Amino acid sequence: MYATIKKGLSKKCDKCPVVGKVRQMVTMSLNKYMHPRNKYKTKKPNFQDLAFKYDYFKEMVKETDSGKVTIDFKDPASSRALTRALLENDFGLKITLPLDRLIPAVPQRINYILWLEDIIGIEKAARGIDIGTGSSCIYPLLGCRQNGWEFLASEVDDQNVYFANKNIQQNDMTDKIKVVKVEEDTLLMGLLENNEDCYDFCMCNPPFFSDHLEAQGVTNTRSDNRSDASSVSTASEAESVAWGGEVRFVSQMIEDSLKLKSRIRVYTSLIGKKTSLPLLKHFLHERQVPKISTTEFCQGRTMRWGIAWTFDETKSLFKEQKNVKPPLVLEIPRGAGGVGDYTVQAFTWVIRKYIEVLQINYYTKHCGKFYTCLIMQAKTNTWSNQRRKRRERARKQSVSEEGEGNRTAGIPVEGNSTSGESGEVKTPADSVEKNMETDDKCTVTSTETDAKIVAHSDNDTEKGSNVSKDSGIEEFATEKGDNDESKKSGQKRSNDENNGTEPAQKRLKKDQGKDCETSEQEKEAVTSDKSCNNSSAITLSRKDVVERFWKEHSENQEGKKKKPLSFYEKLEPFSESEECLLLCKLVLKKEEGEMTLTLTHQAGNKEALHQIMQFFKNKLAVKPKT
């Protein structure tokens, strides 16, 4: 897929050394929730510029078919070249790394340094400890270069000690950073037993895993659906695995800190697994450590956590940190939810339909080719226990049918479908339940949770579309002639039309129908796709469907062609200060060819945010390959 551009780069370089016509801004997947002072937050690394400057990096870059300059993140040599180039370019640090040891990701390491700056301040020169400094010695090098901090660093691995010393020397920092080779069971106590110095902080990026199986992802909780890691880990077993994992490692740091107390003003550690955090906090509370603070590092698509504790009760340590929750990020793989068009437009459409089914208020804040932002306001929980509720309802229904079968025999039931089965009064929640039920019934293609959204030809729509009277929510995905229920609902849909709230999806379907009448060429294309053929549903992925949706949307926005908006589009932006169960922001973004869905909490119940994300995960899940 990639074509090497080593030669191409030289050509471009000849044309225009810095700003070539074909210059590509190359970005890494770093999101905007990085530490506010992280320089990569707003200025992503420009691979082309780096390639012009550094030959060792130029050798690694490739150009994608779309002309984007990138590297193969799964190749250790490429990752190493990137780390080397970023440290040299952005921090003036020269670094030598072996290929068989951990290659640190620079933007991630900066986050930890900046968090420490927030805690201890940068006004005064500080002295710190780095436990397990690695071959790069990256934290001491960065802390020293950025803030003039001095370091005592420890390491158990001989090769790491060798390279760490080499890196200190080639950056002229031998008077500021000292590396000590320690034994495996040594953390702070052993390191400090022969000196009486005091330190402002200690930091540590511990080996996360408790055994090699966990390190290889065999026994941890990564879901089967999760896509492969986008970068390679070159960490040796000693670097990533420690007996008892990070919990035991940091617990031992805590035990040591109870003896050392204020010889180190602030104790900190990075945490790789969220589940470790409550255990370590509990451990600290149990030992009556007076001040504890935690943070979340949002690093591209990786989450890490930080934990800090101190025995220094006189200072206002940890006070100024804001507890800003990072967003929940879902990587959307190609083919997710059966949507073949890997575009923001296609997935925006799908997501909006799911939101409408859930009866969550929303308005569109931004809708672009690569970026969509919706503000969502949920009043009640309409997403939990869908399956259980469906089963219960089905059970109830069959019981009532059995019991009332004789009584209802011969009584016309047409039109009863929206007022609820068994004559129940239909609440909005019921309506959602019902929508969800039909949605699942009709859209699940392979498993109960793997939803495939389909659009239908015009005639299919007539038969299949269903708009709930109560909610104005359109049932957007039913197989042709699916069931009687959907046939009955054609009447209900027209209620909606009369109100001028023709849903976007139906408009799409209509347009498809028009295509069939107006253009022979298009007709051919469309019929070959079977969209004009009543006998089968077409997938949403058809490019023309998406293009039409997009065109229509922009027309609406520009106000050139006033088409009626869907029920929810008609809503004015609601008051975001209004009391609700959850207020959040949903962002769909395509960056570097990869799509992500991000939910950011704004107000209300944080658990609800996780539940909604789980709902989207289920709906968009692609089945693991067998």
Ligand SMILES: C[S@@+](CC[C@H](N)C(=O)[O-])C[C@H]1O[C@@H](n2cnc3c(N)ncnc32)[C@H](O)[C@@H]1O
């Ligand atoms: C996850 S790596 C972190 C390396 C580096 N700090 C970084 O962030 O890239 C953990 C490091 O701790 C080292 N290590 C493991 N046990 C240790 C111990 N008891 N004392 C010091 N270092 C240790 C490993 O050799 C490894 O280099």
